[in-house]
Amino acid sequence: MAPNLADYKTDVHNDWCPGCGDFGILNTIRMSLAEMGLERHNAAIFSGIGCSGKTAHFVNVTGIHTLHGRVLPFAQGAALANPAIRVIAVGGDGDGLGIGAGHFVAAGRRNVNMAYIIFDNGVYGLTKGQASPTLKLGTKTKSLAAPNVNYNVNPLGLAVTSGFTFVARGYSYDVAHLKDLLKAAITHKGLAFVDVLSPCPTYNDVNTRDWYAGNDPGTEQKERHARIYKLEKDSDYDPVVHFSDPKEINTKISQALAKSLEWDSRIPIGVFYKNETITPYSGRIMDTIPNYLENPPAAQRIDHKAHSTSEISPLVDSLRV
Amino acid sequence: MSGHLDVSCMVGGPQGSGVESSSGIFVNACASMGYHVFGKREFYSNIKGHHSYFVIRVSDEQVRSNVNGTDILIAYDAETILQHYGDINRGGMLIYDKELDKTDIDDIYTLDANYAARARADLDSKNAPHSVQGAVDSARNAGVTVYPVSFRAILASLAESTDNPKLKNMTRMFNVIAAGLVMKALGVPLEQTTNAVARAFASKPKIAELGTKVLEHTYASADGFAAPATPLVPLDRSRPDTILAQGFYGTAIGKIAAGCRFQSYYPITPASDESVYLESHSIVGVRNDRPGSTLVVQCEDELSAIGMAIGSALTGTRSSTCTSGPGFSLMVECLGWAGMNEVPLVITLYQRSGPSTGLPTRHGQDDLLPTIHAGHGEFPRIVYASGDVEESFYDTGRCFNYAEKYQVPVIHMMDKFLASTVLTCTKFDGSKIAIERGKLLDKVDGKYKRFELGGDGISPRARMGLEDGVFWCTGDEHDEHGHITEDPLIRTQMMEKRQSREGLALRAIPDDEQAVLYGDGRIAVISWGSTKGPILDAIDDLAKRGIGGIRFVQVKMVHPFPTDYVRHLLEGAEVIVDVESNYTAQLGEIFSRNLCRDPDHYIIKYTGRAMTSTEIAGALARVADGSAKKREVLTYGA
CATH class of the missing domain: 3.40.920.10 (Pyruvate-ferredoxin oxidoreductase, PFOR, domain III)
Known part of the structure; x- marks a missing residue:
């Protein structure tokens, strides 16, 4: 029997701060898994370090809570050894775009079948609010001694220029919209990236839920999510690469890059770029290992009655004097 | 001649x-x-x-x-x-x-x-x-x-x-x-x-x-060249079992035989040759089965190389990475994670001369103590050293077995001398490679707990993707399920569970896999790794010159250290000589600590060039006649 939503919840106590945006992402992950009917043992959550890292313990599928910045290597290793597993990597923006930025770029180049979700809040929450890579230059959140002296990383722009083939942004308080993005990311053929704006109610007192809602201090509250708008409502924006044509790909990457630079008064969410014409890593492997998908590393039998069944004699015989 | x-x-x-x-x-x-x-x-x-x-x-x-x-x-x-x-x-x-x-x-x-x-x-x-x-x-x-x-x-x-x-x-x-x-x-x-x-x-x-x-x-x-006294003419012998091997073939072909099906690496001298070989021979014939394959992934750095190998190991795939000292330094944080999460992982470490980038293309055995102590905190590991190329083939099989049986990371020590050697040796025999997968599960009965306490301290291991075998891992201290805990009682139990592996391995691994004795005599040479060949040749040369009475104890399992067995092999030895290619005599330090006795002499070399049998024989001759210094420092070679 396919599991239901409650089956994807562990009884591990969730110690995130009340009002944390991460709750929205966590619930959305569970809902996406349930709606997709993924069997618990066939899905795995890999996480980095920080508040978001604990996500692996809150979802009742195999959960691998790795090291700071290293979530993508661990996740790719598992996804490549056993491509039958739906691998979802999660982590904070400091984890993925600071200490793990090298892995982020390299993962894009590989385009392994899996999804990567960044819980993007602009601060290092668990270490009491230092500036993280997505915080804008000159912004002073409450724990900072002085305004942020570093320019911000543009996660979506970095993703489209690094080879990610599905690049999207969600908002943690718009669960319905985020769920569609996550499901699309998980089923995408290639490496999918979803940057989720997730307000930290404790340490980021600038990009707050109210701020995203357009409810700036001293102004009247406008409509809900007023700063945020959905790309799919813009009929002129088509993120999908339809043909394997370099010109089209360049156009779509450029358009996504331009869109990723919009911020402040108008913040787009939705799918920025989607390209399934690029061969995923598994396909590239099959150029040299044709039966890779039907007999991947994790499926291979290596022994019979406790003895090796690998044929090394062709290799060894070629060395005979 | x-x-x-x-x-x-x-x-x-x-x-x-x-x-x-x-x-x-x-x-x-x-x-x-x-x-x-x-x-x-x-x-x-x-x-x-x-x-x-x-x-x-x-x-x-x-x-x-x-x-x-x-x-x-x-x-x-x-x-x-x-x-x-x-x-x-x-x-x-x-x-x-x-x-x-x-x-x-x-x-x-x-x-x-x-x-x-x-x-x-x-x-x-x-x-x-x-x-x-x-x-x-x-x-x-x-x-x-x-x-x-x-x-x-x-x-x-x-x-x-x-x-x-x-x-x-x-x-x-x-x-x-x-x-x-x-x-x-x-x-x-x-x-x-x-x-x-x-x-x-x-x-x-x-x-x-x-x-x-x-x-x-x-x-x-070259007509004018003088004819040699003993010309190099074909010998009348057939040697169907002799091969001409490059140094890295032992571990590379050993990995294929041992069923290693995933290797991630970052290019580094002298380790990359092994990975390149595996990638060039990625399709593996399997008896009575469809073809298998070794997936080799070239990574963005060594952090990624070991991270990927761990991710792959969690799926039940025999997985490995191969590096040299500078790369290993980067791998250390993930090594601790593997130890904490009881991940069977083999790291093949082709040492070169350090510190830092050191002598990038030259030989050294400087990484023994750093490897044994690599990482913060305390976690179990096995460090295993091969003495020659032929041996490294069989040792590779052992390393994977140790990793899975004891659910620990295993570091297989090799070095630049071994890697860049070309030699004739007896052909590698795949039928001698045993595969022991320890408590790897094929199915799960009842409620599964990856880090279940009790028994011999080794919990049944589900591979990721096994039905009813959902599990959790974390670098934080964890409970039996793999969820984070800071409870002092569980912490104590988990520390004891993990640390018990080293004692278990020492007791269960056959003595002759831990250390090997060659010859007999009142002078005992102790060493580890690639000094084996030069030492054995030196002892033979000395015997021909009438200088006998030298035995050699080759320590293969350098961590955990087989103190009792080494003590047994040294019974009756009057003079103990530690031989190794580093400055501080690292094995000697381990030896002293465990046997509560210092070696009498150290034959060491740190020029970046491997020891020759000539210079070892010279130093041992001085040991035999009583004229040797405490530290005999060798320097031959350009």
Whole structure:
């Protein structure tokens, strides 16, 4: 029997701060898994370090809570050894775009079948609010001694220029919209990236839920999510690469890059770029290992009655004097 | 050299000029004629231009090491002559390209200033000019027969006889000329030499054909070479079980046999050759099954390499990474994670000289203590050291078994000396590779807890993707499910569960896999890793000279340390001598701590060059006659 939503919840106590945006992402992950009917043992959550890292313990599928910045290597290793597993990597923006930025770029180049979700809040929450890579230059959140002296990383722009083939942004308080993005990311053929704006109610007192809602201090509250708008409502924006044509790909990457630079008064969410014409890593492997998908590393039998069944004699015989 | 044959040759030239293919042709010819060969390559961290050389020892008996001095030096650049003219044995030969004669030391821009200064001082002391000519004269005065040969003249005579002027400038045939000259000097029949060239260029028939002609002209030009007393002619013996192996073949083919199906790596000397080999042989034949494969992933850095290998290991795939010291330093944070989460992982560590980037292409055994202590906090691991290439094949199988049975990371210690060796050895026997997967589950009964307490401290291991086998891992301290806990009671239980592995491994792994005793005697040599061959050859040489009574204890499992068994193997030993290629005598320190007794002497070397059996024999002879110092520091080799 396919599991239901409650089956994807562990009884591990969730110690995130009340009002944390991460709750929205966590619930959305569970809902996406349930709606997709993924069997618990066939899905795995890999996480980095920080508040978001604990996500692996809150979802009742195999959960691998790795090291700071290293979530993508661990996740790719598992996804490549056993491509039958739906691998979802999660982590904070400091984890993925600071200490793990090298892995982020390299993962894009590989385009392994899996999804990567960044819980993007602009601060290092668990270490009491230092500036993280997505915080804008000159912004002073409450724990900072002085305004942020570093320019911000543009996660979506970095993703489209690094080879990610599905690049999207969600908002943690718009669960319905985020769920569609996550499901699309998980089923995408290639490496999918979803940057989720997730307000930290404790340490980021600038990009707050109210701020995203357009409810700036001293102004009247406008409509809900007023700063945020959905790309799919813009009929002129088509993120999908339809043909394997370099010109089209360049156009779509450029358009996504331009869109990723919009911020402040108008913040787009939705799918920025989607390209399934690029061969995923598994396909590239099959150029040299044709039966890779039907007999991947994790499926291979290596022994019979406790003895090796690998044929090394062709290799060894070629060395005979 | 009457009767028994044991000859050493050195081929030197600029990196990228074919020194390796010259040596390859020569080594191949000797091996196919029935001889034992042991060769070693020395090179700079450079692609083209710097001095590189290959030393090859050929014998009709087993050889496991290089010796001091060479019987033949063949040089096709001036730097080779200036660096090695003093290495040629009295009665030996120097064969070199005559056109180098006029080269002055100052003209050799790649020659290290310190080398140049030492060569000038040496030549001054012999009243010889600062030039190739001076070095050649100095060698001649030291009893070396000198054969200047014009490599270009050989090409010119070839061009003339074939009426093809282009061949005059085929300098890339210098490697064939060099190989031909060595073999002519050693009395190898032309036919054998030609066959070796044909094998070396089997995939390029045109080059092979040209090579054959070059050889004919080379042999003709060397007509004046004196015939050797014991010519290198084919031996009348068939050796179907002998192979000619490169140093890294042991661990590479060992991994295929052991069922390692995932290897991630980042390029680094001298470790990458293994990964490149695995990738070039990625399809694996499997008895009574469809073909398997080794997935090799080249990563963005070593952090990723070990992270991927761990991710793969969690799926139940035998997984590994291969690196050298600087890469291993980067891997350490993930090593701790693997220890904390009881992940079976094999790290093959081809050491080179450190610290930092150190001597990137040179040998060292400096990483023993750093490896045993790598990482913050306390976690179990096994550190296992192979003594030679043949052994490294079987040891690779053992390392994977240890990793899975004890659910710990295993670091397999290799080094640059082993990696760059070429040797004849008995062929690797895959049927001797046992596969023991420990408590890896095929199915789950009842409620699964990855880190279940109780029993022997090793919990059943589900592979990711196993039905009802959902599990959690974390670098934080965790409960039986793998969820984070800071509870002091669970913490204590989990620490004890993890740490118990080392004792368990010590008790369960057969003694002869942990340490090996060779010979008997009142002097006991202890060592680990690639010093094995030079030590055994040294002991044999000493015995022939009437100096006996030396035993050798090779420690293979260096961590956890087999204290009781080593103590047993040392019973009756009066003098203990620690031999290793590092400054601080790292095994000696472990030995002292565990056996509560210091070694009496240390034979150490940290020049970046492997020990020769000659220099070990010299130091052991001093130990035997009581004249040895506490620390015998070896320095031979350029």
